[in-house]
Amino acid sequence: MTEAPFITVLIPALNEGQHIEACLASIEHQSYPRDRYEIVVVDNGSTDSTPDLVRAAAVQLMTETRRSAYWARNSGIQATNGDFLAFTDADCLVDRDWLSQLMAKANQTDAWVVGGMIQYEMVTDTLGNRLLIETHSADQIRQNIEMHHSVAGGNMFVRRDAFETLGLFNVIAWGSDIEFSQRVAAAGKKVAFAEQAVVRHQCDLSNWEYWRRSYETRYGQVLLFDERAGVRAAMRNLAKLPWRPGLRSGRNRYRSTTVAPAPMLSDWLYRWGNRWMEFVGEQTALLTKKPS
Numbered sequence: 001m002t003e004a005p006f007i008t009v010l011i012p013a014l015n016e017g018q019h020i021e022a023c024l025a026s027i028e029h030q031s032y033p034r035d036r037y038e039i040v041v042v043d044n045g046s047t048d049s050t051p052d053l054v055r056a057a058a059v060q061l062m063t064e065t066r067r068s069a070y071w072a073r074n075s076g077i078q079a080t081n082g083d084f085l086a087f088t089d090a091d092c093l094v095d096r097d098w099l100s101q102l103m104a105k106a107n108q109t110d111a112w113v114v115g116g117m118i119q120y121e122m123v124t125d126t127l128g129n130r131l132l133i134e135t136h137s138a139d140q141i142r143q144n145i146e147m148h149h150s151v152a153g154g155n156m157f158v159r160r161d162a163f164e165t166l167g168l169f170n171v172i173a174w175g176s177d178i179e180f181s182q183r184v185a186a187a188g189k190k191v192a193f194a195e196q197a198v199v200r201h202q203c204d205l206s207n208w209e210y211w212r213r214s215y216e217t218r219y220g221q222v223l224l225f226d227e228r229a230g231v232r233a234a235m236r237n238l239a240k241l242p243w244r245p246g247l248r249s250g251r252n253r254y255r256s257t258t259v260a261p262a263p264m265l266s267d268w269l270y271r272w273g274n275r276w277m278e279f280v281g282e283q284t285a286l287l288t289k290k291p292s
Contacts, residue, residue: 128210
């Protein structure tokens, strides 16, 4: 009987003492054979109890002092030998069949990258978490993977051959997981979607943390996928200044979720502020990039 491929589960962590125990417990009890996968946490400079909790869980702990989830993931990739690498985040819980479903889809499709379903669960009721849930519906996640080959690192499964052939993640503020999966597709290799491989993201961002996420997301998108660069591009981009609050921005809010709408005025103002954060992230990236 052929032995199951060996999987390395990689989790970057920075001050995740509130989440890491539950995350590791959910990964520890998988339906995939326990002797055919390892769990590796790459601590990214935590100052809380995260390293101690990882040691207590008796899983492998690594340290990467360069601050970025992508530095942490790259260090883990280079230090391990799994045939496949499964990525999730420390604030996520995985279903029992997570690894089995990812492996089944990889074998079925001969994919180099498999993206699973991420379900966003409200932990703290903030406007930021409401917006996070609204913008990450199941249909959107499915479309991103199947149509655009965009796989998020919170639920990502990669053949080691892909990293050995195409290189590691680019290290920027956001988006290198998506850039890598699109790099794989551009190389003519399969990117597949495993709907039954479920990760549940615990949404406990503050309103400010969501705005910071929006800034970093837009910053990374421009660095990776936008051909514009330099001061002139940033000056032309001022035409997109979001001085209007966008009266229609919340018209379809929460339609695909079970989350009740927030008060209209605060929700409207928060969305407007979020548009400003995205704009500032875009401007900063344009000014950072040098024209080719």
